[in-house]
Amino acid sequence: xxxxxxxxxxxxxxxxxxxxxxxxxxxxxxxxxxxxxxxxxxxxxxxxxxxxxxxxxxxxxxxxxxxxxxxxxxxxxxxxxxxxxxxxxxxxxxxxxxxxxxxxxxxxxxxxxxxxxxxxxxxxxxxxxxxxxxxxxxxxxxxxxxxxxxxxxxxxxxxxxxxxxxxxxxxxxxxxxxxxxxxxxxxxxxxxxxxxxxxxxxxxxxxxxxxxxxxxxxxxxx
Amino acid sequence: xxxxxxxxxxxxxxxxxxxxxxxxxxxxxxxxxxxxxxxxxxxxxxxxxxxxxxxxxxxxxxxxxxxxxxxxxxxxxxxxxxxxxxxxxxxxxxxxxxxxxxxxxxxxxxxxxxxxxxxxxxxxxxxxxxxxxxxxxxxxxxxxxxxxxxxxxxxxxxxxxxxxxxxxxxxxxxxxxxxxxxxxxxxxxxxxxxxxxxxxxxxxxxxxxxxxxxxxxxxxxx
DNA sequence: CATAAATGATAGTAATACTATTATATTTGC
DNA sequence: GCAAATATAATAGTATTACTATCATTTATG
Numbered sequence: 001x002x003x004x005x006x007x008x009x010x011x012x013x014x015x016x017x018x019x020x021x022x023x024x025x026x027x028x029x030x031x032x033x034x035x036x037x038x039x040x041x042x043x044x045x046x047x048x049x050x051x052x053x054x055x056x057x058x059x060x061x062x063x064x065x066x067x068x069x070x071x072x073x074x075x076x077x078x079x080x081x082x083x084x085x086x087x088x089x090x091x092x093x094x095x096x097x098x099x100x101x102x103x104x105x106x107x108x109x110x111x112x113x114x115x116x117x118x119x120x121x122x123x124x125x126x127x128x129x130x131x132x133x134x135x136x137x138x139x140x141x142x143x144x145x146x147x148x149x150x151x152x153x154x155x156x157x158x159x160x161x162x163x164x165x166x167x168x169x170x171x172x173x174x175x176x177x178x179x180x181x182x183x184x185x186x187x188x189x190x191x192x193x194x195x196x197x198x199x200x201x202x203x204x205x206x207x208x209x210x211x212x213x214x215x216x217x218x219x220x221x222x
Numbered sequence: 223x224x225x226x227x228x229x230x231x232x233x234x235x236x237x238x239x240x241x242x243x244x245x246x247x248x249x250x251x252x253x254x255x256x257x258x259x260x261x262x263x264x265x266x267x268x269x270x271x272x273x274x275x276x277x278x279x280x281x282x283x284x285x286x287x288x289x290x291x292x293x294x295x296x297x298x299x300x301x302x303x304x305x306x307x308x309x310x311x312x313x314x315x316x317x318x319x320x321x322x323x324x325x326x327x328x329x330x331x332x333x334x335x336x337x338x339x340x341x342x343x344x345x346x347x348x349x350x351x352x353x354x355x356x357x358x359x360x361x362x363x364x365x366x367x368x369x370x371x372x373x374x375x376x377x378x379x380x381x382x383x384x385x386x387x388x389x390x391x392x393x394x395x396x397x398x399x400x401x402x403x404x405x406x407x408x409x410x411x412x413x414x415x416x417x418x419x420x421x422x423x424x425x426x427x428x429x430x431x432x433x434x435x436x437x438x439x440x441x442x443x444x
Numbered sequence: 445c446a447t448a449a450a451t452g453a454t455a456g457t458a459a460t461a462c463t464a465t466t467a468t469a470t471t472t473g474c
Numbered sequence: 475g476c477a478a479a480t481a482t483a484a485t486a487g488t489a490t491t492a493c494t495a496t497c498a499t500t501t502a503t504g
Contacts, residue, residue, distance in 0.1 A: 015450095022451075038360035043491065054452055059493075132354040132408075138260035140415045153418050171421060172432040178412060178419040179405040179436070186354075186404055187397055193362045196375050197400040199393060210394040214401070217439040237481095244482075265460065276483060281462075 004114045006078040011146040012071040017061045024117040025051045026061055027075075030068055031119060035126045039069060039133060070134045070148045076127050077151025079112075079120065080104060084158065094165035099212055101159055105184035106207045128188045155181065163219045170219045180215055187211070226336045228300040233368040234293040239283045246339040247273045248283055249297075252290055253341060257348045261291060261355060292356045292370045298349050299373025301334075301342065302326060306380065316387040317438065323381055324433050327406035328426050350410045377403065385441045392441045402437055409433070 005018065017023030029050045034042050042065060048055040062068040083104055088097045109120040135149060143149070159180070160173030170176075187207045190197040200206035227240065239245030251272045256264050264287060270277040284290040305326055310319045331342040357371060365371070381402070382395030392398075409429045412419040422428035 020450085040359060044493085045491080054454090055493090056453085056495090057451060060450080064492075129358055132358065135416065136351055136354065136411070137262060144416060149416060153416070156419055172428075172435075173421065174418065175405075175409055175412075175420045175422065175429070175432045176436070178408065179401065182404065182408055183397075183401040186400065189358070190397075190400060194357065194366060194371060194375070196396065197378055198397045199395065200397065206394075207397070210397045213394075214398070214436065214440050217442075218436050220439075242481085266462085267460080276485090277462090278464090278484085279482060282481080286461075 006075050008071055008074045008078060009147040009150060012067060012074055013062055015061050022053060023061055026058055028117045031072060031122050031126060035122050039130050069130060073127055073131060073134055074151040076123050077155055081155055094162040098162050098215060102211045103208055105181060106204050128185045131185055167219045167221045176218055180211055184211060228297050230293055230296045230300060231369040231372060234289060234296055235284055237283050245283055248280055250339045253294060253344050253348060257344050261352050291352060295349055295353055295356055296373040298345050299377055303377055316384040320384050320437060321434055325430055327403060328429050350407045353407055389441050389443045398440055402433055406433060
């Protein structure tokens, strides 16, 4: 097993892919293929082919493509939470922690070599392009009860609590951080594909600056 | 023809649905069905059935479901632009206009009886639930060139310019308003389905307040 | 070594996303 | 008011997708 293990709710798979070699190959190739062709064009048949196995084998791990995406995205949030916890240890003010959190959301990720079957950089790019698809469905309420969105909620809570350390009277910590996190994603997407919707022609640094300013100005006491 | 006509780029249909009775029935029923069953579960066959016509007839107006969604969403933004223009005439400060724009984004819409075949309230709810699906695809760059996202871009520009009237030095008008507009959507969705991601248990008024504060604090000179 | 479990190979089904064809209305131009 | 053009209805057909099922084979485990 890995030195580091990100836990993902058992509702997000049929059979735990982290426990077998085939499972890990499914994760690894799914990320690669989904990034390459996009969620809509990916099929379990293509994954089966890519891992030199079969469609049926992929179905043994995940009920369907939607669950696979939800798994990958929850893995990403779980991993980001670990990263944040690590980095926050070295920082002493809530403001510095918030700033660093925004950087982690936006700046490119290095591969964590403790987890060789997941390419975190590619996964981050995939989350940017696919994230809202896991909740923008008619099944959202049922899936919410299954814990499909826990990863995201936990990060929002963590950041919201930091904001309340700065200003205990701030009224919208949940709204603010669900907004900031999804803006972190969508600004990356817009910069790449719809540049008229962002002012970050100069790169991700500008996104970080925009979000940091927006966050701190929102929570400041006045 | 209608007293009021919202123009949507000709790239967003095969045959203009506003020009025929059948076309209008397609629009009307599509909104109703998509709202009811969600984008994923809607098919042209079901639309054909609902309008007491056929699948083939729907294909004569729209190339596919994706184009239909893009049409409806562009229609919505076009209509919102008209609404904003109307309301801005009565307002004299950029700040008041921004505040009113946020209300229009968030508060429930009344049916405009000049356009009987479109139920604006339902359409608004549909945009909240489906909007990101039109750009989160691998075809985004090609469709961007076809003008699939013009409606959204125009609203962002308009609001960005209002912000620059308040503070000509503000550096991120496009990023801010693409963020505010998509937050207006996602906060409505979260309030309904994932309440832990918002602080608007009390209703849409809180969303308006949150977004207004965030906007004005961001653009203020300091 | 025996048994269970995981995987591979293959087949099959219902639904989807179209395309094509032809017949029948309906509109429009003269 | 009629012919020609156009729009729509009715139907059929195809390739792909999203699964489910079955059974043989390999691999792990006690």
